Amino acid sequence: MIRKLLHDEILQQRLTNEIALGAERHPVSLLLHNIRSLYNVGSLFRTADAALAQKLHICGYTPAPPRKEIEKTALGAVDSVPWEYHASSMDAVVKLRQQNVKIFALELTDNSRSVYKLEKSDFPLCLVLGNEITGVDDDVLAMCDGALDIPMYGVKHSLNVSVAAGIALFQAVAAWRHCK
């Protein structure tokens, strides 16, 4: 007989905000490049918390906390995930590269690699998530070390940005934990 864990049992296994912010986090960051939807931003905070991602880089016109719509989907994760705001995505990329972070756009390009093919030398890395409609702008794409994609097996050619980020982020974390 399978039994769902009770709320208290789950909480006992979780980090506190204080410990999470000081913990050794997975070397995978997200750069949010002109994401439009407040709900997507909130969901990305929630996913980044679950994956213990390094940091969210909120860039351009992507909305940043505090906003009640972000809170609604983040469910408290704005307090447990380190984040910073950059007016320019390109400035954020320059700064990350100075920290030896590899920058990968999550995009279908003429030279993308599957997120299932990440190797140890790709870390630390930052996934650049583009606008819901237009994706990652060409000038930012030109500054990336490469592009990663999620295999698309069906009729349509994209995923919701929060879903795509979840798949890529957890796959990157799994790859890191496997090869570190």
Next chain:
Amino acid sequence: MIRKLLHDEILQQRLTNEIALGAERHPVSLLLHNIRSLYNVGSLFRTADAALAQKLHICGYTPAPPRKEIEKTALGAVDSVPWEYHASSMDAVVKLRQQNVKIFALELTDNSRSVYKLEKSDFPLCLVLGNEITGVDDDVLAMCDGALDIPMYGVKHSLNVSVAAGIALFQAVAAWRHCK
């Protein structure tokens, strides 16, 4: 120089609706158990299309197409993913089991296995996705072959159901393609 693929270039690589509905799909289905949000249902269609999932089983009070809010987030995927409606999730589980499908709740339980530990013998499988707040009901959970979970490394203890389903579905597809 990395270049985003043009719309036409992407379309050339995609299946048509007609081919997708007749294609050999991945042996991974989703059972939507009392999902409340129309937008989540639409997003699940879109993700199931991208993963070339076997089928969506829409159960209980989960809303089914045609609904314009589902269409809004499915972006056409309601026409490319096979689906059926069951008033009772339990009846759907019984029917799936008669087809030798293994039934796994996506839940944190006292006996969950990581979605990263799937083996060939676990296929064909169906992931049971529960209500956004209450998860998979105990009576349905009792009928499952087991429970799978996504490792939660942070402070919070759940993901948005569309994001969780995306991570688990793509991981199941990757496991299947690796071991088939």
